[in-house]
Amino acid sequence: MxxxxxxxIEKRLMDVKLxxxxxxxxxxxFTPNGLISAVRRGHxxxxxxxxxxxxGGIGGVAMLLVGYVAMSYMWEYDHIKxxxxxxxx
Amino acid sequence: MLSxxxxxxxxxxxxxxxxxxxxxxxxxxxxxSSQSLAPVPALPEKGGKVRHGIFPEEIFQLLYPKxxxxxxxxxxxxxxxxxxxxxIYVINHETFAAASIGGVIIYGIKKFGPxxxxxxxxLNEEKVAKAQEVKDVAMSSLAQAxxxxxxxxxxxxxxxxxxxxxxxxxxxxxETNFRxxxxxxxxxxxxxxxxxxxxxxxxxxxxxxxMVNWVEKSVISSITPQQEKESIAKxxxxxxxxxxxxxxxxxx
Numbered sequence: 001m002x003x004x005x006x007x008x009i010e011k012r013l014m015d016v017k018l019x020x021x022x023x024x025x026x027x028x029x030f031t032p033n034g035l036i037s038a039v040r041r042g043h044x045x046x047x048x049x050x051x052x053x054x055x056g057g058i059g060g061v062a063m064l065l066v067g068y069v070a071m072s073y074m075w076e077y078d079h080i081k082x083x084x085x086x087x088x089x
Numbered sequence: 090m091l092s093x094x095x096x097x098x099x100x101x102x103x104x105x106x107x108x109x110x111x112x113x114x115x116x117x118x119x120x121x122s123s124q125s126l127a128p129v130p131a132l133p134e135k136g137g138k139v140r141h142g143i144f145p146e147e148i149f150q151l152l153y154p155k156x157x158x159x160x161x162x163x164x165x166x167x168x169x170x171x172x173x174x175x176x177i178y179v180i181n182h183e184t185f186a187a188a189s190i191g192g193v194i195i196y197g198i199k200k201f202g203p204x205x206x207x208x209x210x211x212l213n214e215e216k217v218a219k220a221q222e223v224k225d226v227a228m229s230s231l232a233q234a235x236x237x238x239x240x241x242x243x244x245x246x247x248x249x250x251x252x253x254x255x256x257x258x259x260x261x262x263x264e265t266n267f268r269x270x271x272x273x274x275x276x277x278x279x280x281x282x283x284x285x286x287x288x289x290x291x292x293x294x295x296x297x298x299x300m301v302n303w304v305e306k307s308v309i310s311s312i313t314p315q316q317e318k319e320s321i322a323k324x325x326x327x328x329x330x331x332x333x334x335x336x337x338x339x340x341x
Contacts, residue, residue, distance in 0.1 A: 056135075058142050059138075059143065060136055060197055062142045063145070073178075079178070
């Protein structure tokens with residue numbers, strides 16, 4: 001099933017083999033423009049899949065909120081650590 | 090259905106704040122390549138499937154071949170117990186707050202979800218209907234303009250008949266004028282000729298009368314008195330003879 005050989009940088013992440021991961025990461029665009037365009041692409045994918053539809057459900061917004069809750073828990077973990085029930089911290 | 094409200098509010102967000110307009114651009118680029126003349130594809134009916142509101146269906150499909158239907162649930166339970174036992178997730182006062190808030194949210198969504206969804210659908214439908222109406226009005230007015238244009242073209246074709254009629258009118262006027270003047274000329278010429286004829290007739294009549302008068306006058310003047318006596322005497326003798334003759338005839 002090998003069609004014409006595609007350069008490794010242009011493959012999607014799921015198609016990259018484990019050994020090629022290093023070269024794949026090295027070839028990605030990390031300039032500010034590249035980062036912003038990557039963020040924009042990710043946003044477009046999520047938006048078009050879950051929000052920009054005729055009959056969207058709660059999932060589109062709920063997943064964003066749950067992600068926000070989880071991330072804020074992670075950022076506050078150093079403060080929450082002190083509420084742990086174990087005897088020795 | 091919250092996402093439907095997001096779409097409804099995203100429209101006003103785009104127009105209200107410039108920062109929002111910069112970030113919330115059109116998520117689909119329309120007709121960017123020079124060859125895309127196809128109509129814009131319609132929005133998908135339903136979004137990506139999500140189970141229990143927060144877990145995308147892809148995770149369940151990912152684990153199905155290896156672990157069957159209960160796989161993701163076992164994974165979830167295992168992770169939860171691991172986080173609780175290692176106190177990566179700490180149970181404190183915030184847990185109760187989160188639990189009650191979560192309960193209220195879930196109750197609200199279950200109860201009011203469908204009605205809010207119907208309301209948002211109605212709003213969307215109204216917007217679409219308005220846009221469709223504008224498009225229909227524009228199309229009908231353009232079609233009518235095309236009809237009227239065709240009618241004008243048909244009218245312009247009849248121009249030649251109009252000019253033909255006008256040309257006929259002008260020709261008739263010219264003809265009438267010409268005949269009028271012809272009549273006038275004939276009449277005038279006839280009048281002058283009649284006058285000449287009357288003049289000549291008058292001349293001959295006057296010459297005739299004059300000559301007759303002149304001849305009478307000369308004859309009368311040539312009768313001398315002597316001749317007059319002789320003629321009177323002759324007349325008397327003639328008359329006497331005649332009287333005698335008739336007397337004799339009457340007596341016989």
